[in-house]
Amino acid sequence: MNLRRNFLSILFFISAITISFSQVSKRSVEASRITNSPKIDGTLDDVIWNSLPKYGNFNMLDPGTEGDISKGYETEFQLAYDDKAVYVAVYLNDLDPDAIASQFSQRDDINVQADYIAIALNTYNDGINETRFGITSAGTIFDSKISINNEDLGYNVVFEGRMSKDAKGWYAEFKIPYRALRFPEIEVQDWSINLYRKMIHINETHSFAPIDNTKGKRTQYNASISGIRNINPPTRLTLFPFAQGVVSNFEGETETSISAGMDIKYGLSDSFTLDATLIPDFGQAAFDNVTLNLGPFEQTFSEQRQFFKEGTELFNKGRIFFSRRVGNRPSGPLEELGEHEVIDEFPKRVQLLNAIKVSGRTQENLGIGIFNAITERTFTAVRDSITGTIREVEVEPLTNYNIVVLDQQFNDNSSISLINTNVVRDGHFRDANVTAVVFDVSDKENTYNTSGRAIVSNVNLATGNQSGLRTELDIASTQGKFRYRVGHDFANTTFDINDLGLNRTNNYNNFVAGLSYEIFNPTKTFNKYRFQLTARHSRLYKPSVQTQNYINFNSFFVLPTRFAFGGNVSWDSKRDDYFEARVAGRFVSFPESVGGRVWISSDFRKKFALDSGLGCRVAFDDPQRQYYIDFSPRYRFSDKFNMILRSDFSLRNKNFGYVNIIDDEVILGQRNITSLENAITASYNFDPYKAINFRFRNFWTTVDYTENIFFELNEDGTRQLASYDTTDEDPNANFNIWNLDLSYTWRFAPGSEATLLYRNQIFNNDNESTVNYTESLGSLFDQEIQNTVSLRVTYFIDYNNLKTFLKKDS
Template sequence: MSKKSYCFLCALLFVTALSFGQKKTLETLYTEEKITIDGKFEEEAWKNAAVATDFIMINPDNGKPIAQEKKTEVKVLYNNEGIYIAASLFDNEPNRILKELTSRDNFGIADHFGVFINGYNDGQQEFRFFVSAAGVQQDGIYTEANGEDFSWDAIWNSHVELTDFGWTVEMKIPYAALRFPSAKEQTWGLNFYREIRRDRQQYSWNFLDNKIVNESTQAGILKGIEDVKTPTRLFLIPYASQYVYASKAQKNNGEFKGGLDVKYGINDAFTLDAILIPDFGQTKFDNVELNLSAFEQQFSENRPFFTEGTDLFNKGGLLYTRRIGETPSITTSGNEEVVEQPGNIKLINALKISGRTKGGLGIGVLNAVSEKTSVEIKNTDTGFTHSEIISPLTNYNVLVLDQRFNKNSSVSFVNTNVTRNGEFRDANVSAMVFDLNTTKNTYNANGSFKYSYINEFGNTEDKKGFTSELYFAKTKGKYRFGLGGEYYSREYDINDLGINFQTHYHTVYGNASYRILNPTKTFNTFQTNLNFYSEFENRTGRIQSGQLNLSVNSNDTKNDYYGGGFNIRPLPVYDFYEPRSLNEVRFVTLPESLNIWVYYSSNYNRKFALDFNPSYNFINEKGRVTYGFILSPRYRFDDHFSLIYNFNFLRQNKNTGWVDFDPDGNTIFARRDRITYTNTLQGKYSLNNKMNLSLAVRHYWSYVINHDFLTLQDDGSLVNNTTYSENKNYNLNLWNLDLSYSWWFAPGSQVSVLYRNNASLFSQNFSRQFERNFKDAIDNQNLNHVFSISVRYFIDYNTIKNANLSKTFTKPNERMHF
């Protein structure tokens, strides 16, 4: 290379690096011309719009400019209804563009274009809108703390056209789908995204440096929006559902439900969401398991109202929305039984208000009310029944105040409150939470202080507790590390509206990691993580958890994923929860252990792909091991049809756990074998980007065989118990099948048809043959059947208003022109 060429190359690299460090700016234009969302850009206004181009790779080769034959050009216009985006995505091999049809919010195997908008330009939260080359929409909210949350859904329009040069996207995003301050001149954070799926390459308009964790601080700038006169943001979504139930005990019993969702823009920044007479009958089934632990099983939230746009309410981790309308827990004596077990506590209504002021103060209010619920309990000896309240009229409240500053930091106050009518307990929890980052996002400090207060009716002593946490980390570059600790008092309890399992302990934990930032000859990505965690019981100072974890995760140049690692517990630890002792300090000693795992996940771009994840846990006790694997093949027949099968096997030999208390008050453990099989099948057939057929099947079988009974000693050891003889073997079969059809027949409007059957079989005397258990699970004598049809219709108040104006001012045979 000549000296002149070398100098030119250095200058080019310098200019490129300098441009990466600066935010790109796009100036938009106002238009009064009607824009048709057809992907053709034939309106005159598009010809004068500025062009955003020169995209830069995010992954795998971070910082590499997009190839000329795959250039991307984006334009933006606006009017008083919303903003319009036109994207031309060039591809020199248009016949290779991937375009799998999927349900909404499912990316699938397809190319994508996206726009990221932050109306406050504060680097904290982005509204993200994507559309695939098959025309399927995805939308979500991005925050650095939670990543991308696709449970949030907005109403917006898009259209895709496949062309001889690649493909085009046209979008209209109404202001109702965004949040921004009420200012004469708007300055928004803006970024555009492109994914070329066949190459597993991702690009952005403004450079996203993967050395920096927070993506929203790296957005470009959108200018030019002025004097926006936004329409009234009032949307009504009435719905009606018809259910038909059938089972051995219940023949063709029908139920009709109807209700209304309301979304109202209080102003440009704040929105009210409310549901009247909620209907969650078509939500996804829970993956229930045989739970032998000292703690309840935690379930995912599947109800849309409690998943959409709730990132603000999740600050501090105080909210577990499954508490609202949860399945009641009913305690009876040995000679009592519940006449009819209710499935859940019914909600009367729920609402949430959320938004952010121009000064960066986020305000969130969530309220829900559940109805009084009683059950009839029968004495099996006398036949006498009596009514018992299992849940009074209950009011749930959440308040969040979240102040953002410096475009990457925040301080928050969170309060949750549960008030129960009558002589039932009330609860209140408050928290201060902070998340601080340096200007260049190199270092992070975060922490919290949380205080809980429980008022047990009739008790003279109230229950008060607290917890505090502090964590410091380096969050930028190839090498990153973190160190933190937390303290939990004994009385800390957030379980009325949150969920926490353990209390009365303190921890110290840390991590260190290394990653490559650009591909090598072997790897597109490579990362290794080292973590340690230690936990000590406050009263005794004994260690109740201590482990060291090393993991490696990689993605090769063929886009296959490999990884593995180990988790070691080098010292015995003491479990204070498994003995189930409430009034005294009891613990059981857990021996040293070593858990090893590996995984392989082939490139999902291929029609056939496979995930495989075996693990083996060595425990320092004769004959005590745990091993298992997950095997999941998937096949994509074409862009419409695909199937995913998952088989999960887990065997625990000589597992040790609590089973009972004997009449003398001794704590009884058992040495047992446990085997669990979980089979799931997921299938989808997409007729087009608006109609989808989905299948979800799950068969779960887990059984426990006790070999020896043991008595817990005061020093945490276990000795053989030869007198205890109760049958504590368990066998649980669970079957769930959902077959559903969904049709988005208009923006925000949907018809859903669902057939569901399920069964739950629990026994203590059973066969260990898989075929027998599977047959019993799907036996029609045990199955419950549900068939339902639900219609939701989206109504925009402005559409009604404009229609009324047109009728008022338009003469017969004459149309007005605006």
């Protein structure tokens, strides 16, 4: 009854505040149909551009929307189309062309010192969805997908973009094929557009359509496009076959493997696309930032596999899809092991057999997404420690992962979504189903927003079904300098979405309130500044007891020189942690504390720049102290060569936490934790298509219990001194891991790429907790190094080009 009442309350609340909203934009442009397409080289000397109208009169956007654009920095563009693509030419004037920042980078990397122009196309003119295509002043192309409160930078399509420079400034030319867009199948298209120009050396960003930063979203201010009609796009079928060879050496043994597969994109209609990966191989995915996990929850990492990063904005609605679950570590043995049986090496992952995505949006703004993936049966060897007999045991059955999403957008600023995820494992093992309702609704004037989600989880266990509920509700003001928000988060004791999602905790009933103040136009002293105050009250749902109160104040400042600084200070009340004890119903009380951090970030336009921060946290009535510092200098040797170093160091003295459970007694230990992480990233870019990239990371931590102070956990969460023998299970730790990647990447044709990768990695984990960093490195290099060399080549094939080639050949 409670589940039903919560759902009905949320749905009633959504419908009660739904108010129609009209598009803000007043500007409009007309696209011209052409019969002869221009050559995309960035020079804009094609005859076709001489006959088309130009649109200009851009507006200030950043650091503020007030004021006029200085003479000599005007921007103009032209817009054309045919039955294959949309074409855009952009003229970017500059008074000092030699000062244009033009640092080289590779595709989608725009966090460099280079100007750029970005074209935002909304093929539904709905104020919500956009696809952005851009190019930097050094020739790097980039794209992304925009939806409500989300920008999918992993979105990648094949389009053409080129640029050139002369004494007046620089120029950009684009060909955006219809295979890169989704739009309704109607005679007269209703699209909208905006253009964003960023200029590093004068620290300004301009937009074609004027935008009010104090309210609404930028996607709501686009200019409308007229004139696009009767387009008959070609078949949208593209193939990405790949081949990969790997040679790996570890502990004197060399392994060689060769694999091949294919990714496919097929336009089921002008609005819907099928993405599939057949016999995938993710051997060149970036390494994970592994650390020593002392907490009660699993250690998780961000997605590195391209198929699961690209075009997933629909599937991430409701945040109940954690893609690393697919092909992750096996769930565990399907049968109990014998008394003397052990597993020497548990599989690290399950092989993904194939995966597909179907997604798109109808003319009525209904987004539909379907995801399906299959992983293969996985076995491991089980050894009898007495007889030495070895047998195979299944640790993961054939498994199907499925997601269905319906996302209805309305009023040009709101949406409501229904998402269902389903995991079915072959045989009677563990199946799971999760359903979520998600909403994000704003009023007509964009002054208020309410958002939230309601999630019901169902897990089919051998002992029966288990259902759970989680709800979230946030109400916020979204206009003006002063803004506020209030929210509530709830989860019952049986909420569990971890088969295809990620939730670390359940059983909570939390309340939050926040207040902020920020400026949207620069003052004489500051380009921007913002203050935020957040208060949170945390409770258990069952039993209904307080677990913690929390207050945080945060500040952020940016000077006209692009020097930024800020900081935060927070107070934590006594916290009763019901997870650290690892026993249901038991909790560990952590003391009241206060802490904060200050940071600086210098002007990245200079060759040398620095990010750095310093923080601490002090406990009341307890010896716990935490100190941490991060230091990240960067140096740009030239527009082709850049290097960034990062070092994070922390000390947690007199810290205490879980050690073991002995005879139903929870043992805690006092420890000193020292951590150091060093990382280097460097790149040498020959041009926007070829680069050598270097990535290195070394993480070291020691956990030192040698003061031999241990406790037994009391029923009230306090602790009392106890003896603990570390002979059999020594909790002291010296953890050190080293990863290095060196790669050469060549994008030799649109959508086609070759990558040669060398990787080595070393790992050590022992009990020498009193060693220093140098001594720990010595122990690390005593371990065997795993060396891997791999070559991967991916080739882009457009079905239409292939069909034309075959006709000519015949």
